[in-house]
Amino acid sequence: MSTAQSDRRWAALARELEFSQLPELRRQAEGWRTGLTGLSTLLAVLTVVKGQEQLVGLPEGAGRWAMGLAGGAFVVLVAGALLAVRAAHGRPGQDILLGGQALKEWTGEEIKRVRRALRWAAGCCLLGLVLAVSATGVVWTAVEPARHLVRVSTPSAEVCGELVKADGKGVVVRAGEGAERRLRTVPQGQLVSLAPVTAC
Amino acid sequence: MSQVPQHATTLEYAEVDVGVVDRAGFVQQSAAGGGVVVAGVCPRCFGTTATEYGFGLPGTGTKGGLFSWRRQSAPTPAPDVIGREVHFCECRHPHPGLPADAPFVGCGASWRAGVVPVAGGTP
Numbered sequence: 001m002s003t004a005q006s007d008r009r010w011a012a013l014a015r016e017l018e019f020s021q022l023p024e025l026r027r028q029a030e031g032w033r034t035g036l037t038g039l040s041t042l043l044a045v046l047t048v049v050k051g052q053e054q055l056v057g058l059p060e061g062a063g064r065w066a067m068g069l070a071g072g073a074f075v076v077l078v079a080g081a082l083l084a085v086r087a088a089h090g091r092p093g094q095d096i097l098l099g100g101q102a103l104k105e106w107t108g109e110e111i112k113r114v115r116r117a118l119r120w121a122a123g124c125c126l127l128g129l130v131l132a133v134s135a136t137g138v139v140w141t142a143v144e145p146a147r148h149l150v151r152v153s154t155p156s157a158e159v160c161g162e163l164v165k166a167d168g169k170g171v172v173v174r175a176g177e178g179a180e181r182r183l184r185t186v187p188q189g190q191l192v193s194l195a196p197v198t199a200c
Numbered sequence: 201m202s203q204v205p206q207h208a209t210t211l212e213y214a215e216v217d218v219g220v221v222d223r224a225g226f227v228q229q230s231a232a233g234g235g236v237v238v239a240g241v242c243p244r245c246f247g248t249t250a251t252e253y254g255f256g257l258p259g260t261g262t263k264g265g266l267f268s269w270r271r272q273s274a275p276t277p278a279p280d281v282i283g284r285e286v287h288f289c290e291c292r293h294p295h296p297g298l299p300a301d302a303p304f305v306g307c308g309a310s311w312r313a314g315v316v317p318v319a320g321g322t323p
Contacts, residue, residue, distance in 0.1 A: 003217075004215070004217035004310060005215075007286040007310065008215065008286075008288070008310060010286075011285075011286060011288060011303070011304075011310075012303040012304075014253075015303045015304075016303070017256060017257075017258065018254055018256060021256045021257055024257050025257055028257070095255040095256050095257060095258075096255065096256070096258045097235075097236065097253050097254075097255055097279075097281065098235075098253055098254050098255065098256045098258070099253045099281060099284070099285040100285060100286055101284055101285045101286060102253075102284070102285070103258055106258050107258075110258075
């Protein structure tokens with residue numbers, strides 16, 4: 001195609017765009033709506049449903065690591081998803097002069113921007129996956145301190161906690177959580193039963 | 201003072217690239233809707249031509265970063281539209297042979313506007 005024919009086509013295309021502004025804007029809005037809705041749903045499921053259930057019971061250091069990695073994965077994946085939506089549906093913003101040559105220049109630049117956005121989106125996705133897998137790895141491999149949980153029954157009460165000591169005088173159990181955590185001693189005479197449990 | 205020839209209304213429609221014509225014969229004005237109007241005389245049929253360039257969404261996406269819609273501003277002032285764009289005859293006269301779907305109603309000529317060196321003068 002000669003330059004003159006090409007220029008004529010670009011000018012005709014720019015002229016055509018004047019008459020398709022609203023449908024074009026609506027199409028772009030629909031693309032963004034779909035992308036953002038999907039992203040919001042995914043994030044809601046991840047944060048509300050999964051939440052911190054996997055982090056409960058981890059040693060403090062491992063918990064912080066897992067939290068940091070999962071948070072990083074979260075941010076990077078959101079950025080990647082937004083970049084992918086931007087590459088697919090464009091970005092709402094400033095208008096350009098609807099002339100053939102202006103449109104031709106813009107198209108050349110936009111192609112570069114879309115390619116760049118796609119590259120970044122793919123990079124973010126990969127990095128997000130690596131971070132998410134690392135977070136899972138930390139959770140799985142974190143060594144939980146050995147806890148020998150027992151349930152001790154007396155005629156008047158039950159005590160559940162970590163077995164500290166058992167001898168001829170009685171049984172010592174560390175019961176409670178956090179600030180409430182303290183040693184409880186059950187004298188041998190009051191001991192009715194002592195059974196190992198997996199959780200209190 | 202040179203005289204502009206009369207509008208050749210019987211000239212056949214033809215998609216002809218006239219080349220570079222003197223930009224002094226064209227004016228750029230602001231249009232009512234925020235766009236730009238470039239007006240002058242068609243170098244082929246000598247009819248008065250005026251083309252309006254509006255501002256608008258170019259398709260999927262516009263210039264700038266991902267979040268630059270936050271600094272929403274008025275469209276930037278039009279650059280040198282006369283020198284930048286390729287112009288098409290829009291004398292609004294249906295020249296003989298004008299295709300029904302032609303986007304520009306005129307004689308079919310196209311040209312660029314620039315500084316044309318005067319023969320024998322300094323460049």
